[in-house]
Amino acid sequence: TIIKVSMSTCAITAGADTIFEYFKEEIEREGNDSIKLISTGCMGLCHSEPTIEVTLPGGEPNIFGNLNIAKAEKILKDIKYNKTRETDVFISKKQKKIVLKNCGFIDPENIVESIGNNGYFALNKVLTKMKPQEVIDEIKLSGLRGRGGGGYPTGLKWQFAADNKADQKYVVCNADEGDPGAFMDRSVLEGDPHTIIEAMAICGYAIGADQGIIYIRAEYPLAIKRLEKAIMDANTHGLLGEKIFGTDFNFKIRLKYGAGAFVCGEETALVHSMEGKRGEPTLKPPFPAEAGYWEKPTNVNNVETYGNIPSIIKKGALWFKNIGTEKSSGTKVFALAGKVKNVGLIEVPMGTTLEEVIFDIGGGIVGNKEFKAVQTGGPSGGCLTEKDLETPIDFDNLIAKGSMMGSGGMIVMDEDDCMVAVAKFYLGFTVEESCGKCTPCRIGTKRLYEILERITDGKGSLNDLNLLKDLSNTIKRASLCGLGKTAPNPVLSTLKNFHEEYTAHVKEKK
Numbered sequence: 218t219i220i221k222v223s224m225s226t227c228a229i230t231a232g233a234d235t236i237f238e239y240f241k242e243e244i245e246r247e248g249n250d251s252i253k254l255i256s257t258g259c260m261g262l263c264h265s266e267p268t269i270e271v272t273l274p275g276g277e278p279n280i281f282g283n284l285n286i287a288k289a290e291k292i293l294k295d296i297k298y299n300k301t302r303e304t305d306v307f308i309s310k311k312q313k314k315i316v317l318k319n320c321g322f323i324d325p326e327n328i329v330e331s332i333g334n335n336g337y338f339a340l341n342k343v344l345t346k347m348k349p350q351e352v353i354d355e356i357k358l359s360g361l362r363g364r365g366g367g368g369y370p371t372g373l374k375w376q377f378a379a380d381n382k383a384d385q386k387y388v389v390c391n392a393d394e395g396d397p398g399a400f401m402d403r404s405v406l407e408g409d410p411h412t413i414i415e416a417m418a419i420c421g422y423a424i425g426a427d428q429g430i431i432y433i434r435a436e437y438p439l440a441i442k443r444l445e446k447a448i449m450d451a452n453t454h455g456l457l458g459e460k461i462f463g464t465d466f467n468f469k470i471r472l473k474y475g476a477g478a479f480v481c482g483e484e485t486a487l488v489h490s491m492e493g494k495r496g497e498p499t500l501k502p503p504f505p506a507e508a509g510y511w512e513k514p515t516n517v518n519n520v521e522t523y524g525n526i527p528s529i530i531k532k533g534a535l536w537f538k539n540i541g542t543e544k545s546s547g548t549k550v551f552a553l554a555g556k557v558k559n560v561g562l563i564e565v566p567m568g569t570t571l572e573e574v575i576f577d578i579g580g581g582i583v584g585n586k587e588f589k590a591v592q593t594g595g596p597s598g599g600c601l602t603e604k605d606l607e608t609p610i611d612f613d614n615l616i617a618k619g620s621m622m623g624s625g626g627m628i629v630m631d632e633d634d635c636m637v638a639v640a641k642f643y644l645g646f647t648v649e650e651s652c653g654k655c656t657p658c659r660i661g662t663k664r665l666y667e668i669l670e671r672i673t674d675g676k677g678s679l680n681d682l683n684l685l686k687d688l689s690n691t692i693k694r695a696s697l698c699g700l701g702k703t704a705p706n707p708v709l710s711t712l713k714n715f716h717e718e719y720t721a722h723v724k725e726k727k
């Protein structure tokens with residue numbers, strides 16, 4: 218019998234460590250060596266934490282949620298008498314797991330489990346059977362696009378870094394997840410750090426770099442702890458370091474801690490922060506692929522982007538390309554949050570509709586209230602409404618609807634939510650996070666926020682609505698980096714889709 222306990226940050230917050238200790242003590246007390254207890258990363262079922270998965274010999278895995286000691290005690294008794302229980306947590310079949318395939322499945326602190334599940338197989342394949350250019354061609358052919366928000370073709374990015382000749386190059390993993398409500402990267406790093414390490418080494422081989430750096434926010438202590446252990450174990454097993462798999466390829470990885478600035482998710486700001494400078498963006502070009510970390514060619518990809526690489530190498534570019542939509546291959550991981558019943562970490566093929574995500578996987582709206590809107594793309598995205606529910610999710614469709622994919626935050630709102638307050642919330646976030654380098658963003662977002670405040674305080678006028686629109690468009694056009702260019706999106710999308718709520722606030726004044 219195998220008992221897996223989800224031990225991610227969210228599970229531990231809900232008491233998973235107590236449940237794990239209970240099972241451990243009971244198994245030890247009874248001297249029962251027929252039960253194997255495994256601590257895993259996030260199973261994606263945040264709405265039911267603490268969650269466990271039980272597999273009896275020859276049986277199917279059953280998942281149990283909202284564990285407490287009494288429930289754990291009953292489950293142990295049933296295991297003793299080989300009695301199966303019904304899974305009591307709903308799992309939708311609409312998910313497809315590529316990046317999350319090991320999260321909640323293996324012990325992230327045990328490299329043997331990772332290797333036992335084909336970990337480092339793809340690295341071995343590229344080092345022993347493929348030339349660097351062949352690796353890049355495979356990634357290009359797969360159609361993989363950057364999952365950090367930009368959606369830039371990953372293979373092309375690798376090509377630029379490979380083509381820029383230099384004595385030193387770097388592979389950087391952007392783990393500076395900062396969107397409110399987003400926890401995809403944290404969960405991947407907590408649940409499957411070896412896949413990210415393997416992917417970075419593959420990238421290093423492809424572009425000609427022997428050093429990797431993971432830029433991770435210091436507020437992710439569990440992810441940091443598991444990454445440090447994974448790097449140490451990979452070194453001990455000869456999967457990082459010198460002459461990997463007996464070849465001439467050397468690759469080292471180290472961590473750099475970020476202080477939690479949203480703008481440092483932008484790659485030039487991230488590079489500056491890694492160099493110990495202020496985390497401010499600079500105009501591109503030059504791109505990091507040309508002059509990045511210490512002016513050397515640097516490839517920056519986000520955690521989820523790397524999370525796809527080993528599977529693409531193992532199963533082939535065409536396998537990946539056949540998943541998803543024509544211009545957005547593969548899957549996307551979302552942190553589904555807000556007023557939805559099944560809050561959690563999900564992964565769906567690109568092209569899945571918003572309706573399927575919110576109502577099938579998410580189980581619909583809490584308290585069976587009316588769905589009102591969904592914010593995709595965090596503070597850079599926009600609010601989509603009921604009429605957009607049938608939209609197949611991919612990079613281009615969401616942009617066409619006035620929102621964006623972003624890194625994968627998805628926050629659902631119900632009939633009770635005031636959309637002007639929602640826009641004000643997101644704008645308040647960007648005002649706080651603006652690095653202050655350029656005026657349209659530094660000053661413009663503040664003025665925009667003041668207008669919104671005036672409106673929600675019942676002191677606004679109809680003219681303020683025009684002002685909101687004009688100022689938003691100016692900020693979008695004139696800001697230096699993506700943060701400023703996208704900051705007005707929540708305002709513009711709510712103005713467009715929920716105009717009557719704005720006018721109601723303005724009228725309330727009279």
Ligand code: SF4
Pocket residue numbers: 480497498650651652653654655656658659696697698699700701702
């Ligand atoms: Fe800084 Fe905002 Fe200008 Fe970006 S747009 S450089 S975050 S002030």
